Amino acid sequence: MHAVDGVSFDLDEGEALGLAGESGCGKTTTALALMRLLPYNGKIISGSIVFRGRDLVKASDMRIRKIRWKEISIIFQGAMNSLNPVRNIGQQIAEPIILHEKVEEDEAMKRVGELLELVGINRDRRRDFPHEFSGGMRQRVMIAMALACNPKLVIADEPVTALDVMIQAQILELLERLRKELHLSMILISHDLSVMAETCEKVAIMYGGKMMEVGKTVDVFTDPKHPYTQGLVAAFPDIRGQRTMPASIPGDVPSLINPPTGCVFHPRCKFAFDRCIAAEPALADVTPGRRAACFLYPEVSEVPPRTITMEVH
Amino acid sequence: MIRVRDLKVYFPLRRGLLRELAGRAALWVRAVDGVSFDVKRGEVFCLVGESGCGKTTTGKAILRLVEATEGDVFFEIPTEEYRRYEELRSRGAPDAAARIDAIRRKYSFSWKEQLAWDTQQILTWLGAVAAAFVLGLGPPAFAAAVIPGALVDTGFIIGASLLCGLLIGVIASLPPTRPSTRTPAGLALLSILAFNLLPIVAATGWPATLPNAPSDALGIWARVWGSASFAMLLGVIIAPAAAGGASKILLGRRRETEGLLGIKMRTLRRRLHLIFQDPYESLNPKQSVFEIVSEPLVVNRIAHDPEEIAALVSRSLEDAGLRPAEEFVLRFPHELSGGQRQRVSIAAALALEPDFIVADEPVSMLDVSIRTEILQLMMDLREKRGLTYLFITHDLSLAWILADRLAVMYLGKIVEQGTAEQVISHPKHPYTKALISVVPSPDPRHLAKRTILKGERPDAVNIPSGCRFHPRCPVAFEKCGWSADEVAEELRSLSAGGLLPEIAGIQAQDAGTVAIVMMPGMSPGSAAANLRRVVSENRDSRLALKGIADIRENGDAIHVTLEAWAEPALVELEPGNAVACHLVTRPAEAVPTVTA
DSSP: OOSSOSOOOOOOTTOEEEEEOOTTSSHHHHHHHHTTOOOTTOOOOSOOOEETTEETTTSOHHHHHHHBTTTEEEEOSOHHHHSOTTSOHHHHHHHHHHHHHOOOHHHHHHHHHHHHHHTTOOGGGGGOOGGGSOHHHHHHHHHHHHTTTOOSEEEEESTTTTSOHHHHHHHHHHHHHHHHHHTOEEEEEESOHHHHHTTOSEEEEEETTEEEEEEEHHHHHHSOOSHHHHHHHHHSOOTTSOSSOOOOOOSOOOOSSSOOSSSTTGGGOTTOOHHHHHSOBOOEEEETTEEEOOTTSTTOOBOOOOOOOOOOO | OEEEEEEEEEEEOOOOHHHHHHTOOOOEEEEEEEEEEEEOTTOEEEEEOOTTSSHHHHHHHHTTSSOOSEEEEEESOOHHHHHHHHHHHHHOOTTHHHHHHHHHHHHBTTOOOOOOHHHHHHHHHHHHHHHHHHHHHHHHHHHHHHSTTTTTTTHHHHHHHHHHHHHHHHHHHSOOSSTTOOOOHHHHHHHHHHHHHHHHHHHHHHHHHSTTOOSOHHHHHHHHHHHHHHHHHHHHHHHHHHHHHHHHHHHHHHHHTSSSOHHHHHHHHTTEEEEOSOTTTSSOTTSOHHHHHHHHHHHTTSOOSHHHHHHHHHHHHHHTTOOSTHHHHTOOGGGSOHHHHHHHHHHHHHTTOOSEEEEESTTTTSOHHHHHHHHHHHHHHHHHHOOEEEEEESOHHHHHHHOSEEEEEETTEEEEEEEHIIIIISOOSHHHHHHHHHSOOSOGGGOOOOOOOOSOOOOSSSOOSSSTTGGGOTTOOGGGOOOHHHHHHHHHHHHHTTSOTTEEEEEEEETTEEEEEEOTTOOHHHHHHHHHHHHHHHTTTSGGGGGEEEEEEETTEEEEEEOOOOOOOOEEEETTEEEOOTTTSOOOOOOOOOOO
16 A cells, blocks of 8 residues: 655755645655654655755664654644553653653753743643643643654644644644744644644645645645645635635545556546546646646646565565 | 523532532532523524533433433424413513423423422332332242241341341432432441341340240351341342332333423434434444434334335435445445445434434534535535534534524533624624634635633633633623632732732632731731732733722731622623623623522
């Protein structure tokens, strides 16, 4: 199964990139691949992940272990399930600090106090257990944990899903503030486009494991080029817009085991023509600063057919 | 079509046995705390709010999936009857209660016959005592009849002990019928004492007088005591179940025949239906689509003929957009996509041709690109079948698109109600305003100034006094219901900041006063003057200080008196648009009321 297929993007220092798409489009797999955390049956077949001049795909396990959490950290989806229920949050946040910074527990605990204050939790609560926190507070704990070793890049995987709108706004504001204060780069993964509209400079739209469109958030949302992006943007109801039923994209998300031939989106695309069924479009610049993978634009070329041989264990 | 009046749903909080015996006041989770609204035929009424605001509980209470604690849910009540009900409620005529009950009995889902306390008690007791007798006397009598002579000397004692045990168990286990009555600790003590004393008395008194008493009285005494205590223990253990069962049957029989319950409710329930949030969990994985959709038809005995059932099922499926139906009937839920599952849920809800559907977050688990199709389907069905929806959602942008009218809930109460234009385009309540301001918009050009509220929703057990939103409200003022604890807390934090050097201690005295103790040697006069200055300087940044009405020296201490407050009522400002906020409506009569 090709969960993620031919995804490329750049992220500058201090920049926030949004990775958007529906469930099963490969957003989380991309994030896990970036940290080399794929499950045992997942494998990076080809490509490169260059982080500050170093290719993470080729790096040794030892090297990766040093980079993981120290330089790249992740806020996992679902704070409810990502915290250990039998250890207090202080211990959980201190763990990576002790491992990476080689400091004593006392010093690590001091840092835990600072981190908790940073995310807006009273430092006296570090001895509390996860069940004593509300959903929003647990998410803050997860954020503190991700920031424990002063990383350069934070990947936030659906950080506000399953939270109330008001708590969502609080968490997004916190992330935004921390990003400015600590000069973090961030990859924000979400199925909710409206969350990205307010936090990310750049956005990448994924569908069926492939990248459909990349560009500046404002441009992508106001003038989407790819038919899928157009459909997706139109499908969100807008409380500040017209009171009309949002448009829908007919059909269902494709199965990644039997992906459609050619462009993955063609079975649901209203502009699809012969070429879309026969060949796969490559991501190309359609306007300055905007890349899309759709044959509607003459700049877009075909992806050469690939054969991947892989050993099956 | 549906009128909800003052609906309250409270859930009791479980406590430990010791606290129960100590008899402290019961704690309640006030999930829904006085909600009133009407849903008109053919409209989409939205209930919006954050999680835990009571919207789902309201929806379930309307369908009687949870029992309402108080209040009425009227279904298709004629206008004149309803008008009479309102009149009776507001005026309070001498026989008003009986006449209101007559109306409620006919039309209200939530009406339960309120038996007089003694009647209910007698019914409960009758059942319990009957059960105790049957259980206590039956087995020994049976044994005596079957095995002649086996239990002659000790059987009666054992039987009596069992009976005693049962009665004690019954008494101790009876539920307190009045909310204020608690199981007294004395009763538990009594049962333990009796448990040991009675067999002793019985065993020492009886063997001597029994005919053919053997000479070894001590041996018999020990034997009888042993078996009698065992019988009594057995009695105490079985009794609660027996008593509970018997009295439930007696009370239940009476209730079944009254009001919109039992068979009458079952016929009504066909017209009301529910669509759940999560299509992955609300469908039984072991049932095929056919079984899921046909089950309500079979249970409600709508159709018996297999062909008729098949026809109705395929009609429902096709109405729900699963075409052709033959392709889906034999599938199981895991063979369907998320959108298709939700369509099956809708088809199952449609099978009985209901009039009214409570849709609890029907699309929140679905991907955006298929969400609209489900919503469109629901709206098409409204046109086609004349459905009425109560749409429960946390997503204000969905409510904006779907709702004809909507109500915003906060902590079990409606804070604002009106048409979508009234509430969303021109919100009046500070909570609605804040909530709308933080709803993200997919169009970056629509960026608005966000009002992010501090903190989180308070616990529904300890609901704040006055307006329940005031601790988080950015524009709260004097009359919002600041409690002594909140003001004392704020003063303490000022004191900790070094602004009040003369003050040694701050204590909330009663609901309306905070007492302040001076440092030794400080004069209350200058301290009060300083306190007044500090309070007036910080009033705008620390809103709790606005609750202070007066600062007065009182001997060696300072008394801080708080403003009087009242809980804001939902007041209609324009036709159909009601808001519960003192800032918008005129502050009500400043009579302190204690709701907690």
